[in-house]
Amino acid sequence: MDLPTRGGTIRRQLPNPRELRPLLRFRPPRLDRTRARLERAADVGDIRRIARRVTPTAPFDYTDGAANSEETARRNRRAFLDAELRPTVLRDVATVDTSTEILGQRSELPLGIAPTGFTRMMHSAGELAGARAAGRAGIPYALSTMGTTSIEELAEQVPDTRRWFQLYTWHDHRERARELVDRAQAAGYDTLLVTADTATGGQRHRDHRNGMTIPPQLTPRTLLDASYRPRWWIDFLTTEPLTFATLSSSSGDSMGQIMKVFDPALSWADIAWIREAWDGSLVIKGIQTPQDARRAVDTGVDALYLSNHGGRQLDRAPVPLLELPEVRRAVGPEVPIILDSGITSGGDVLAALALGADFTMIGRAYLYGLMAGGQQGVERVLEILRAEIEVGMRLLGVRSIAEIGPEHARLHWREPRA
Ligand SMILES: Cc1cc2nc3c(=O)[nH]c(=O)nc-3n(C[C@H](O)[C@H](O)[C@H](O)COP(=O)(O)O)c2cc1C
Numbered sequence: 208m209d210l211p212t213r214g215g216t217i218r219r220q221l222p223n224p225r226e227l228r229p230l231l232r233f234r235p236p237r238l239d240r241t242r243a244r245l246e247r248a249a250d251v252g253d254i255r256r257i258a259r260r261v262t263p264t265a266p267f268d269y270t271d272g273a274a275n276s277e278e279t280a281r282r283n284r285r286a287f288l289d290a291e292l293r294p295t296v297l298r299d300v301a302t303v304d305t306s307t308e309i310l311g312q313r314s315e316l317p318l319g320i321a322p323t324g325f326t327r328m329m330h331s332a333g334e335l336a337g338a339r340a341a342g343r344a345g346i347p348y349a350l351s352t353m354g355t356t357s358i359e360e361l362a363e364q365v366p367d368t369r370r371w372f373q374l375y376t377w378h379d380h381r382e383r384a385r386e387l388v389d390r391a392q393a394a395g396y397d398t399l400l401v402t403a404d405t406a407t408g409g410q411r412h413r414d415h416r417n418g419m420t421i422p423p424q425l426t427p428r429t430l431l432d433a434s435y436r437p438r439w440w441i442d443f444l445t446t447e448p449l450t451f452a453t454l455s456s457s458s459g460d461s462m463g464q465i466m467k468v469f470d471p472a473l474s475w476a477d478i479a480w481i482r483e484a485w486d487g488s489l490v491i492k493g494i495q496t497p498q499d500a501r502r503a504v505d506t507g508v509d510a511l512y513l514s515n516h517g518g519r520q521l522d523r524a525p526v527p528l529l530e531l532p533e534v535r536r537a538v539g540p541e542v543p544i545i546l547d548s549g550i551t552s553g554g555d556v557l558a559a560l561a562l563g564a565d566f567t568m569i570g571r572a573y574l575y576g577l578m579a580g581g582q583q584g585v586e587r588v589l590e591i592l593r594a595e596i597e598v599g600m601r602l603l604g605v606r607s608i609a610e611i612g613p614e615h616a617r618l619h620w621r622e623p624r625a
């Protein structure tokens with residue numbers, strides 16, 4: 208074959224068939240299909256598509272969905288996409304350091320794994336997979352009160368991962384909250400996140416429509432779905448039944464019933480006794496306005512966690528990224544701010560840091576990885592985000608997380624029309 212080039216042509220020799228023979232004898236080792244699929248995924252969106260293919264509709268929708276109109280989850284994403292990243296060029300970014308410090312300890316990335324309930328329903332590897340992947344990446348992992356691995360087992364199995372514990376309190380069961388706090392303390396969790404945006408459960412319409420129950424059940428309705436995803440069901444039915452970090456049992460309850468367990472009477476007065484009961488760092492998760500941010504600081508928390516629960520609670524709630532600059536102004540430069548809701552890329556993380564956050568968390572992004580490929584899937588998500596953060600830092604012209612400042616992002620890529 209002759210290829211035209213500027214200087215003339217290059218004659219390409221066709222190979223002698225005899226030389227091809229050794230190639231034909233070569234048998235590639237059987238590739239691990241999951242790993243190959245994960246490797247081909249370029250971003251978290253690709254990982255989500257794999258997750259959707261291999262996970263039954265009900266658990267996928269529980270994870271992917273949000274409250275009511277789901278508009279809050281869309282706004283969370285839109286705010287990140289509308290943010291503009293503003294480079295400072297010619298800064299010698301030959302070496303960049305993605306690590307930072309949060310609540311007194313180093314984290315290799317400005318990012319942690321957010322607490323999620325029912326994690327062994329997304330994939331049988333569940334919380335242990337998330338915590339192991341976090342440990343390998345050198346970032347913190349938060350266990351939910353509604354997790355499906357006990358406080359003690361997680362600590363025992365994954366002792367080297369930095370562990371945070373997220374607290375939900377139950378109606379009429381305040382003493383149980385105290386017991387959980389004591390257990391988390393005894394098991395070496397260093398930070399307590401008290402979730403404040405869950406006075407009651409959000410209304411998740413996808414769960415209602417799917418007739419979702421905990422645990423998922425094989426009904427005529429789910430059988431067809433199961434025929435497309437037999438691997439998930441085999442896995443689910445042959446591994447340890449769902450037990451909870453803290454609940455005694457759950458047997459076929461609908462999401463609507465489960466959402467009734469939350470304690471609507473939880474108030475600011477409770478933060479004071481929790482502060483007394485807990486020796487480690489204390490964080491209120493689910494702060495959504497500058498006013499509440501100031502109030503939280505006044506009660507003596509160690510950090511604020513700005514979150515609308517990924518749009519899963521109050522529909523049309525404020526978008527954390529959009530509130531962030533005003534919250535930062537309200538509380539001053541010293542109070543650490545952790546932010547989540549809508550983060551799916553390294554660029555999202557950098558935008559949050561530039562606009563005033565110190566640290567970020569991911570919920571769905573890591574769960575897509577978990578559904579797509581267990582621990583390997585979470586590791587792939589963290590690797591994708593790590594690479595995006597590193598490339599993003601170089602292109603922004605910063606060598607360290609501390610160098611990221613307000614000059615590096617604007618909330619809207621063009622001024623909103625007047
Ligand atoms: C499936 C799922 C379960 C969750 N369970 C909890 C929980 O038990 N406790 C809690 O405080 N937040 C929970 N969250 C909220 C996350 O901690 C986090 O705030 C949210 O996922 C962030 O938004 P993102 O998914 O867009 O990253 C859950 C989120 C998801 C997606």
Ligand SMILES: O=C(O)C(=O)c1ccccc1
Pocket residue numbers: 323324325353408465466516519
């Ligand atoms: O789904 C959630 O967002 C959540 O916080 C939760 C977790 C477990 C049970 C109920 C709600």
